[in-house]
Amino acid sequence: MAIPQTFIQELLARADIVDIVGRYVQLKKGGANFMGLCPFHGEKSPSFSVSPSKQFFHCFGCGKNGNAIGFLMDHAGMSFVEAVNDLAQQFGMQVPQEDASPQDRARAQAQKEKQHTLTSVLEKAGEAYRRQLKDAPRAVAYLKGRGLSGEVAKRFGLGYAPEGWRSLASVFPQYDDPLLVESGLVISNTEEGSEEKRYDRFRDRVMFPIRNIKGECIGFGGRVLGDEKPKYLNSPETPVFSKGRELYGLFEARAHLREKGYALVTEGYMDVVALAQLGFPNAVATLGTACTPDHVQKLFRFTDAVVFSFDGDSAGRRAARKALDGALAYASDVRSIKFLFLPEEHDPDSFIRAHGSEAFAQAVAAATPLSRFLVEAASEGCELHSAEGRAHLSSNAKPLWSALPEGALKMQLLSEIADLVQLNTRELSQLWLPGQGYAGGAARKTEKSTKPRGNWDDAAPGTRTWSPYGARGRAPSRAGLRAQPASRAEHAARILLAQSHLWASLSNEDQAMLCEQPAPLSQLFVWLESQLHEHGPLNWTALRGEMAGRDFEDLALRLMGGATVPSEHSEEAALDLRDVLKRLSIDRLTAHMTAIAAQVADPEVRQRYRTLETRKKALIEELESVKLV
Numbered sequence: 001m002a003i004p005q006t007f008i009q010e011l012l013a014r015a016d017i018v019d020i021v022g023r024y025v026q027l028k029k030g031g032a033n034f035m036g037l038c039p040f041h042g043e044k045s046p047s048f049s050v051s052p053s054k055q056f057f058h059c060f061g062c063g064k065n066g067n068a069i070g071f072l073m074d075h076a077g078m079s080f081v082e083a084v085n086d087l088a089q090q091f092g093m094q095v096p097q098e099d100a101s102p103q104d105r106a107r108a109q110a111q112k113e114k115q116h117t118l119t120s121v122l123e124k125a126g127e128a129y130r131r132q133l134k135d136a137p138r139a140v141a142y143l144k145g146r147g148l149s150g151e152v153a154k155r156f157g158l159g160y161a162p163e164g165w166r167s168l169a170s171v172f173p174q175y176d177d178p179l180l181v182e183s184g185l186v187i188s189n190t191e192e193g194s195e196e197k198r199y200d201r202f203r204d205r206v207m208f209p210i211r212n213i214k215g216e217c218i219g220f221g222g223r224v225l226g227d228e229k230p231k232y233l234n235s236p237e238t239p240v241f242s243k244g245r246e247l248y249g250l251f252e253a254r255a256h257l258r259e260k261g262y263a264l265v266t267e268g269y270m271d272v273v274a275l276a277q278l279g280f281p282n283a284v285a286t287l288g289t290a291c292t293p294d295h296v297q298k299l300f301r302f303t304d305a306v307v308f309s310f311d312g313d314s315a316g317r318r319a320a321r322k323a324l325d326g327a328l329a330y331a332s333d334v335r336s337i338k339f340l341f342l343p344e345e346h347d348p349d350s351f352i353r354a355h356g357s358e359a360f361a362q363a364v365a366a367a368t369p370l371s372r373f374l375v376e377a378a379s380e381g382c383e384l385h386s387a388e389g390r391a392h393l394s395s396n397a398k399p400l401w402s403a404l405p406e407g408a409l410k411m412q413l414l415s416e417i418a419d420l421v422q423l424n425t426r427e428l429s430q431l432w433l434p435g436q437g438y439a440g441g442a443a444r445k446t447e448k449s450t451k452p453r454g455n456w457d458d459a460a461p462g463t464r465t466w467s468p469y470g471a472r473g474r475a476p477s478r479a480g481l482r483a484q485p486a487s488r489a490e491h492a493a494r495i496l497l498a499q500s501h502l503w504a505s506l507s508n509e510d511q512a513m514l515c516e517q518p519a520p521l522s523q524l525f526v527w528l529e530s531q532l533h534e535h536g537p538l539n540w541t542a543l544r545g546e547m548a549g550r551d552f553e554d555l556a557l558r559l560m561g562g563a564t565v566p567s568e569h570s571e572e573a574a575l576d577l578r579d580v581l582k583r584l585s586i587d588r589l590t591a592h593m594t595a596i597a598a599q600v601a602d603p604e605v606r607q608r609y610r611t612l613e614t615r616k617k618a619l620i621e622e623l624e625s626v627k628l629v
Contacts, residue, residue: 003084005527005550007096011084012067014091017055020068024075039075040064040258045604047611056516060592060608063585063615066512069526074508077213077254077301080530086214118240121172121183122209122217128171129159129207129220136160139206142225146270147353152277156252157209161202161222168200184219184235202233208269210241210287211251213298221248221269221287232268234288243287245294248272254302256281262305262336264364265291266348267319271309274349279357283348290322296330304507305336307367309348312341321377324370328403331370332505333578338367371413374400375420390421398432405505407574488584489517493524494559495577500528501537502577510581513588520552527552582619589616 018027018034027034027050038048038059047061058065064074072083088095133139133153139160143153161167168185169175175198180186190196205222212218219235235241247265249272257263260282266272268285275283286295291308299306308323310316320339327337340363342351352360368376378397383389397417404410418428492514496503503511514525531538531546538546540560547553593612599605 003081003530004096005523007093008069008084008526008530009523011087011091011093012055012069014093015055015068015087016052017057017068017071018050018052020087021050021057021071038062038064039255042259045607047608058516060596061611063509064512065509065516067515070512070515073301074512075254077250077298079301082213084530115240117179118183118238119216119218121179121185122219122240125168125171125183125185126157126159126207126209126217126220128168129161129209130157131159132162132167133158133160133206136162138225142206146274146349148273148277152273155276156249156273157211157217158273159207159209161200161205161207163204165199165203167203182238184238184241201235205233208248208273210235210246210248212240212246213251213254215251216240218246219287223269232288243289244292245298246287247284247295247298248287249276249284250298250302252276253282253284257299257302261303262307262364263299263303264348265295265299265306265308265323267310268347271348275352278349278352280348280352280360290319291326293326293329296327300330300335304334305338307338307340307364309340309342309364311344311347313344316341320373324373324377324400325403327370328374328400329405330504331409332405333407333409334505334507337370338364339370339373340364340367371409371416374413375416378417379420384420393417394421394423394428394431402432405501407505488580488587489514489521490555490559491580492577492584493521493556495573495580496525496528497543497556497560498540499573500532500539500543502574503529503532504537505574506577506581510585513581513584520555523550524552524556579623582623586616586619589613589619 021027021036022034025036025039025048027036028046029035030049032051032053034050034052035046036048036050037043037046038061040059041062041064043061048057048059050057056065056067057071066074068087069080069083072078072086073080076083076086078086085095143158148158166175168180172180175186181188181198185201186198187201188196188198202220202222205224208221208223209217210219210221219238219241221235222233224231234243237243248269253263253272253276260280262282264275264280264283266275266283266285272283272285275281284299296306306327308320308327310320310323320341323339331337342348342363346354348360351363375397378400379393380396382393382396384393394417401410401413401417404413414428415425418425421428423431506514511525511529515522515529517525527547527550528543531543544556544560547556589612593609593616596605596609600609
């Protein structure tokens with residue numbers, strides 16, 4: 001169910017962004033705005049500005065910006081819906097849902113109350129386990145033997161579950177409470193003809209609390225102190241815990257993911273905790289299950305780079321293969337996905353202790369890119385010196401390649417795979433997509449595209465108009481003129497309305513930049529993102545039906561009226577979108593530089609100006625490199 005746009009606007013009007021951001025960032029008054037150290041990148045002098053009048057934040061160092069909802073999404077890694085719900089809860093507001101029946105709303109409210117109750121029960125158990133650790137010399141000795149300090153143990157909330165069968169009875173006097181079973185803390189065993197038997201699920205184990213992105217305890221992992229089996233025991237699936245969606249250590253690592261620039265995905269709880277002790281606090285772990293698309297999507301809320309770390313044995317390769325399947329849909333041109341294979345005798349902890357942190361960092365930097373691992377996985381078992389082996393490779397590669405999002409990476413891989421199977425790109429495209437071909441790679445491999453790319457004229461920033469035929473091309477028709485957007489941001493809106501799947505390929509900075517545009521453009525972009533979170537990519541016809549009666553409806557209809565942007569996936573549109581966003585970023589940087597130019601005598605302002613200037617030059621060079629300036 002979609003959240004009404006009117007409610008979102010009311011929520012943002014009620015929320016004070018200074019208070020919201022101030023809960024996470026220490027802010028000081030600086031003129032009309034508040035300033036602080038940016039939570040999205042490391043800095044020594046504050047360049048992070050929060051405007052109470054505009055209800056917006058902006059960092060002049062890294063470019064992050066947005067409203068209160070955007071801040072919660074970027075800083076806490078929430079989805080749009082999660083951020084709206086979290087913000088609404090702070091103000092005691094009930095989030096309405098369009099087209100939801102009273103029964104559906106009642107069920108949603110009951111589910112929400114049940115989740116809150118279960119997390120409270122789990123938090124209470126976690127506190128008890130932490131108290132027990134202080135009086136458990138065997139457990140303390142085990143953790144010290146793994147090289148963990150008390151500080152790291154405290155940061156991750158480690159504890160100990162005693163040996164007794166009903167130790168939790170001293171924590172929960174009503175041991176027969178159904179919530180103890182529903183939360184996974186207690187096992188209920190009823191044999192035919194006998195009374196129910198209840199006992200603690202976790203006994204004589206070091207306890208690792210599993211927290212959601214808000215820091216709430218939603219489950220536990222327990223490790224034996226010796227060699228008993230199973231070595232690790234996890235909480236079962238509950239209303240608040242799903243192994244396929246949660247990652248151990250993500251709450252603790254979320255700020256470090258931005259500092260380090262990537263997420264390191266490992267295979268166990270101890271890997272995460274030990275890596276934090278050894279200088280890699282950006283590690284997370286799957287919870288006894290293969291990496292899923294939900295895991296990957298959640299990580300990309302915090303960072304644009306993910307490195308999967310696996311043992312180099314056959315089991316590690318199988319786990320990496322499953323991670324590849326889960327990551328393919330998110331391997332856009334602006335993201336990095338790599339696979340690190342350690343020697344069979346090492347896990348990350350032992351590797352660092354044997355070779356040092358610098359050697360491990362170098363191994364991470366040299367990890368196998370997704371493109372190479374995809375080809376290796378498809379080539380496994382194929383005799384490439386024979387026609388049959390090459391045909392086998394083609395068959396293996398097709399589903400992997402098809403799962404990739406549209407973009408330059410997908411085009412390049414088509415060309416690379418075509419070379420391996422000894423076909424040209426057009427032939428392989430026709431083989432995989434009979435009757436369709438592949439508009440991106442096939443045409444570019446064999447001939448230069450003659451489709452007009454378009455250009456911005458050389459007017460002053462903020463006043464430039466778009467010409468789909470370039471500055472020197474023929475004039476568009478009268479119908480085409482009516483459909484042409486008047487600004488860069490409007491042109492981006494038109495592309496995204498026609499091909500909404502492209503939103504997921506944008507960086508967090510670009511998404512925030514679009515949501516920062518003046519109304520009603522800002523409302524349109526925020527709404528578009530909410531639709532994608534709720535329903536996934538939608539075509540223009542579906543979006544048109546959903547936006548009826550909204551403030552930005554007339555704008556969207558004007559942009560799309562008579563437009564010739566294709567509704568199917570188009571690499572041409574993706575290239576145009578990247579081009580217009582780079583130019584829009586250059587305009588914004590120019591405006592910021594102009595705004596602070598009079599204060600460059602101040603050393604901090606001068607350094608900020610130089611940073612902005614460097615970023616602007618880099619964008620201009622990128623445009624020039626593809627001959628689009």
